[in-house]
Amino acid sequence: MTGSAPDAGIVxxxxxxxxxxxxxxxxxxxxxxSRSQRIVLVHGGGKRLTEWLGRMGVESRFEGGLxxxxxxxxxxxxxxxxxxxxxxxxxxxxxxxxxALGWSGVDGGSMSxxxxxxxxxxxxxxxxxxxxxxxxxxxxxxxxxxxxxxxRDGVICNVNADDAAxxxxxxxxxxxxxxxxxxxxxxxxxxRIPTLTLAASERLIAEGVIAGGMVxxxxxxxxxxxxxxxxxxxxxxxATGALARALDxxxxxxxxxxxxxxxxxxxxxxxxxxRSGETASLVAAIAAGADIEARDAQGRTPLLLAVMGxxxxxxxxxxxxxxxxxxxxxxxxxxFLASGVTGSVxxxxxxxxxRPDTRITNRFGGVAVIPASERGHVAYVDAVLRMTDIDxxxxxxxxxxxxxxxxxxxxxxxxxxxVVRILLANGADPRLPDRDGRTALDHxxxxxxxxxxxxxxxxxx
Numbered sequence: 175m176t177g178s179a180p181d182a183g184i185v186x187x188x189x190x191x192x193x194x195x196x197x198x199x200x201x202x203x204x205x206x207x208s209r210s211q212r213i214v215l216v217h218g219g220g221k222r223l224t225e226w227l228g229r230m231g232v233e234s235r236f237e238g239g240l241x242x243x244x245x246x247x248x249x250x251x252x253x254x255x256x257x258x259x260x261x262x263x264x265x266x267x268x269x270x271x272x273x274a275l276g277w278s279g280v281d282g283g284s285m286s287x288x289x290x291x292x293x294x295x296x297x298x299x300x301x302x303x304x305x306x307x308x309x310x311x312x313x314x315x316x317x318x319x320x321x322x323x324x325x326r327d328g329v330i331c332n333v334n335a336d337d338a339a340x341x342x343x344x345x346x347x348x349x350x351x352x353x354x355x356x357x358x359x360x361x362x363x364x365x366r367i368p369t370l371t372l373a374a375s376e377r378l379i380a381e382g383v384i385a386g387g388m389v390x391x392x393x394x395x396x397x398x399x400x401x402x403x404x405x406x407x408x409x410x411x412x413a414t415g416a417l418a419r420a421l422d423x424x425x426x427x428x429x430x431x432x433x434x435x436x437x438x439x440x441x442x443x444x445x446x447x448x449r450s451g452e453t454a455s456l457v458a459a460i461a462a463g464a465d466i467e468a469r470d471a472q473g474r475t476p477l478l479l480a481v482m483g484x485x486x487x488x489x490x491x492x493x494x495x496x497x498x499x500x501x502x503x504x505x506x507x508x509x510f511l512a513s514g515v516t517g518s519v520x521x522x523x524x525x526x527x528x529r530p531d532t533r534i535t536n537r538f539g540g541v542a543v544i545p546a547s548e549r550g551h552v553a554y555v556d557a558v559l560r561m562t563d564i565d566x567x568x569x570x571x572x573x574x575x576x577x578x579x580x581x582x583x584x585x586x587x588x589x590x591x592x593v594v595r596i597l598l599a600n601g602a603d604p605r606l607p608d609r610d611g612r613t614a615l616d617h618x619x620x621x622x623x624x625x626x627x628x629x630x631x632x633x634x635x
Contacts, residue, residue, distance in 0.1 A: 183404070184311065184348035185421065188339035189217045189263075190355060190411040200353060201263065203417045205270035205316075212311040214342055215267075215274075216319045218335030219259040226254045239387065243295045243332040251332050256280075256320040263318050274316045279323030279333060282306045285341065286324045288451060289331070297323050297331040299341035300451045301487055307346065336394040344401025344454040351420045352391055353411030358428035359384060359392060368425060371434040372396055399430050400443050402458035406430045437463030444468055448476035448492065451485030456492065466497045473504035481512040481521055489524045499528035506537040514542030514558070517551025522558060532564040539571030547576040547597060550589035559600040566602045573609035577602040581614045586623030594626050604630045 187204060189197060204215060220241065224234045227250050235242040243251060260276045267274035279285025279299065284306050287297035310317050319342070321335040336352060343350035358366040359375075362383050370378075375392055378384045384392055395406040407420040409427025419426040440462035447455035456476070460466060467475055477497040480488040489509070493499065502508045510530035513521045535541055543564050546554045555576075558564055569575055574582065577597050584590035594614075598604065607613050618627040 184212045184214065184346050186214045186216060186339050186343040186346065186348045186350045186403075187417065188336055188350070188352045189215060190353040196412070197263075198266070199414070200411055200416060201266050202270050203415065205267050205272035205274075207417060208267075208272045208314075208316045212314075214307060214311070214317050214319060214346070214348070215263070216321065216335055216339040216342065217255075217259060217263055218321060219255050222259060223251055223254050226250055226258075237292050239390065240290070240293055240334065241296070241332065242293050245295065248295045248330065248332060252322060252330065256322055260318060260320040267316060267318065272316045273314060274318050275310060276320070277310075277317045278320040279338065280330055283324055283328075285322075285333065285338060286326065287331075287333070287341075289325055295325075295329070295331045297325050297333055298450070299323055299333060299338055300485075301453055302341050302345035304345050307342070334390070334394075336391055337397075340394040340398035340403070340406075341401065341454065343398045343403040343406070344458060347402050347404060349421065350395070350398045350403050350406045351417060352395065352406065352408045353416055353420070354391065354408060355410070355412065356388065356408070357410040357413070358408055359388060367428050369429055369431070372399065372430070372439055373434075375430070395430050397452075397455070399432055399435060400440075400447070400458060401452060401454035402432075402461070404432050435459075435462045437465075440464035441468050444476050445470050445474075445479060448479040448485070448488055449483060451480065451483055451488045453485075453487045453491055456488055460491070460495050466492060466495050467501060469503075473502075474507075475501045475503070475509075477501070477509045478503060478507065478512060481509045481516065481525070482507075484516050484518055484521065486518065486520045486524055489521060493524055493528045497528070499525045499530045500534055502534070506535070508534055508536075510534065511536050511542050511545075514544070514546040514551070514554065515549070517546055517549060517554040519553050519557045522554060522561070526561060530562070532562050535570070540574075541565060541568045541570075544568065544570055544574070544576045544579055547580040547593050548583045550580075550584060550587075550593055552589055552592045552596065555593050556596050559596065566597060566600050567606060569606070575602065575606055577604060577606070577614050578608055578617070581617045581621070581623065581626055582608075586618070586621060586626055591625050591629065594629050598629065598633050604633050 227234050232246045256278050264274045264276045284303040285299050286301045287299040290296045321333040321338045323333045398406050407427045407429045409420045440459040441464045444459040444464040477492045499509045580593045615630040
């Protein structure tokens with residue numbers, strides 16, 4: 175724009191306050207700043223949501239300070255957050271000259287994540303579609319994001335607004351401003367701390383200096399930095415010129431910088447990011463020099479943790495970075511072997527570029543197709559036999575093949591019938607006995623699995 179200041183990068187603003195009157199000065203400032211800088215505005219609305227839930231006769235429940243969202247509460251939350259509050263904010267921002275556009279994590283599937291245990295239909299964001307936000311920001315629009323997202327099954331869920339803002343800032347490599355009702359983080363003497371490192375923050379939380387409602391906000395700040403945000407500021411949203419001061423005044427609020435992420439701290443965090451499937455955090459940790467072959471207390475690598483958690487996107491990042499698909503933990507589990515346990519074809523396809531050794535065995539001496547057959551993973555058994563050179567007749571340390579396990583340790587139902595059919599079609603030898611000299615047909619008859627017995631007899635004929 176003619177006469178506008180140069181763009182200083184993307185800023186994600188998490189809006190505090192409960193009413194439009196309380197937010198009016200901040201909204202005016204956001205609108206003005208958006209003319210010269212790319213801004214994403216994320217809002218919550220917890221107090222108004224509680225009011226609306228009360229009007230609708232829906233109970234508000236909290237666990238550890240976080241809202242529990244059941245099906246009834248989610249309907250109200252979507253109406254209030256994505257409908258009422260989001261529309262109000264867009265209208266006010268547009269009245270101040272900003273090209274504001276209402277948005278949520280559901281739109282375009284722009285935010286998705288994993289369910290938070292015990293909170294019902296609530297997710298912690300692990301993936302952000304930055305391509306969509308880049309398009310909006312490139313058009314100089316001001317996205318106003320309501321805290322809703324999809325879980326891994328595409329089900330609409332609620333999201334903590336701070337968590338959403340942290341995920342977006344990390345994914346965009348942006349600066350994050352969390353506007354709150356406090357002037358920053360205080361030390362044990364009640365004095366504001368101007369700057370904090372990740373390690374110092376964790377220490378103050380452990381000591382109880384950072385406590386109460388400030389803990390989740392600091393956790394979001396740390397997560398944002400760990401996942402790629404350039405800077406995070408927690409500041410008083412009621413202060414005059416709060417946004418400008420948060421961005422330009424180093425003595426305003428409490429701030430964290432990406433420079434506090436060292437290779438050592440990044441390595442310490444990469445395991446947690448892999449375990450939770452936080453792709454943006456993985457990317458940032460790798461960029462900061464994290465060891466992609468780091469091990470947890472059980473000897474599990476980040477890739478093994480991602481596979482065990484069925485986090486395909488995280489595994490893709492790690493494989494692309496050169497993670498070892500054959501690295502085994504203390505129990506001889508490897509990423510490739512674990513894919514047979516989970517039965518994910520998408521994960522198998524993710525691991526194949528890493529050249530998995532199909533001969534590697536688990537603690538029972540079995541190859542990947544054996545646990546997959548036992549568990550009735552039809553699509554996986556078919557895929558691994560088609561895509562690799564795995565030995566369909568491998569005998570484990572117990573003396574069982576994939577075919578024997580598909581009969582002995584199964585329920586004889588349709589899935590295992592199909593597994594047996596696939597194994598036989600790919601060369602499984604029904605004559606191979608267990609250590610007691612009993613074949614798969616012997617066991618099928620003994621267990622009363624008539625359909626499987628017929629399949630085995632047909633091959634013998």
